[in-house]
Amino acid sequence: MSALRIKKGSTSHSAYNLRPNFSEEVERHTLAVLVENEPGVLARVIGLFSGRGYNIESLTVAEVDHEGHLSRITIVTTGTPQVIAQIRAQLGRIVSVRDVHDLTAEGPAVERELALLKVAGTGDARIEALRLAEIFRANVVDSTLESFVFEITGPSDKIDAFAELMRPLGLLETARTGVAALSRGTE
């Protein structure tokens, strides 16, 4: 999903340069958002990102507490530190949001993603694909004489790397779940 892209400095000659002068350095943060599992709650969160021009790199959502009626949304976003702080504050004021955690800021966290990749090929390419899958600990979950579907879990960059290697070997289709994340330790 793309953010509003306004050319930097485009109003800098105006007496009303309204661009905030915070740090320009863009960071990548993973946010865990605990929400009441009610209709429209995902639309509220996504609408906030599109309406205010924030980035979404990945978003996953599922119910995590059936009794308590709570879902967990994991969002990977990018922005300057000020934008990230705004995103947290804006999420926090949505009435059906119970809790917002910036996993990137709050200390070490584990991040995992699952992907399915369909690779078609014969001969050497097919053997090479299978060999690489082994190295990456990807499982074969479907196979024909001319194709495999691999299942791989790991941090996003591991999946990126695997997909990159599969491309010349006949990668046809990819499905990714987006990131799920938890902080490390007892907290």
Added chain:
Amino acid sequence: MTRQMTGAKMVVQALKDQGVDTVFGYPGGAVLPIYDEIFQQNDIKHVLVRHEQGAIHAAEGYARSTGKPGVALVTSGPGATNAVTGLTDALMDSIPIVVFSGQVPTFMIGSDAFQEADTVGITRPCTKHNWLVKETDTLSSTIHEAFHVATSGRPGPVLVDIPKDVQFATGTYAEKTKRKSHYQPQVKGDIDAITDLVKAMEKAKRPVFYTGGGVINSGTAASQLLRELVEATGFPITSTLMGLGAYPASGDKWLGMLGMHGLYEANMAMHDCDLLINIGARFDDRITGLISEFSPKSKKAHIDIDASSINKVIHVDIPILGDVAHVLEDLLKIWKSRGRVTDKENLAKWWAKINEWKTVECLNYRNSDTVIKPQYALQRLEALTKDRDRYITTEVGQHQMWAAQFLGFEDPNRWMTSGGLGTMGYGFPASIGVQLAHPDALVINVAGEASWLMNMQELGTAIQYRLP
């Protein structure tokens, strides 16, 4: 004891339990069951507007002038879409209103039924929160929650969308007292942060209070505490358009409004100060102008109940998350207990500087003996009405700025204007809401000839209810 009743009756019962005395509305097919219930009782007065936008602005005027939530009732489809401008206006200006909309029956939702619109979808970004109620059993608790959300924390508009079959069906009424909400914004400020601000105040050579709509939102106690704080410290005070009246215009620490259309002395004080204390204002672009040049020499503190208002535009050194009245109470206590210190010598120099700026008399204009200048008209209006029990509403534009500059506001909740959204057509219906809330008061809508046309159909409402 549980009470069984229809959804339509629940709406009226919940309004009574919430202390509502006036509802602004316009009937239509999808809300007829509720209208039938309203018709059969006398506790709640229904005011028939001529357009749904008028209903929302009237509810806003009612809310801003009483400090209580305003209530409106509209039908499905076009009734709800006509409410969108008013809802956005209330969201931008933090006005607590509760809007009820009718919806097609649940079994017809999504079928492009007659007068169907995705009301919760359309109003999601322009309400603080909204609900589509699909079961009569949850209707009354949702309404109580709606009032709670509209009035707690940073106030704002909420909408409850009620399908017609839910209005007809019978369910259990949930009493107001039984419910507990998860939505509990923090009102007490962090004591360490407040103490930091007190220390900065003790050392400040050129301090200024920059106050806003949040002081009005916080209630009359907040204005009272603000006045006490200003008198006790002797610091100068300016306010945004939305905060006028929190500190009296006749007060000797008053610099007038700040910002693009604000007074020279107020803007100069903001620019040259060494301590800027923002109380319930949001560094709007009409205030800051060029961000990199905004108040470049100052340490900045910001008291706000909404974390997203803090550090949104301007980086602040002392952020204090909390309700104005709660924070000011603690601030005063701490400042007094530490010996009521201010740098009197430098403060006197600062005031000398400010008084120099005041001699510019930036509001001066050349009067005419052939035409009535708008500024002169407003000065006359001020002279003739300032001692009356007076409420002012405005439309949007130049006349609005002249009204802000030339009228003096002595108390909070006396000034109703569309600041954030800048909605032309706001003032006249808002004045109807104000007049209904204060039947004996003098209510004046200052209007330009174009804004006025935008909701002039409400003349019918004003005449029907003999307002004034």
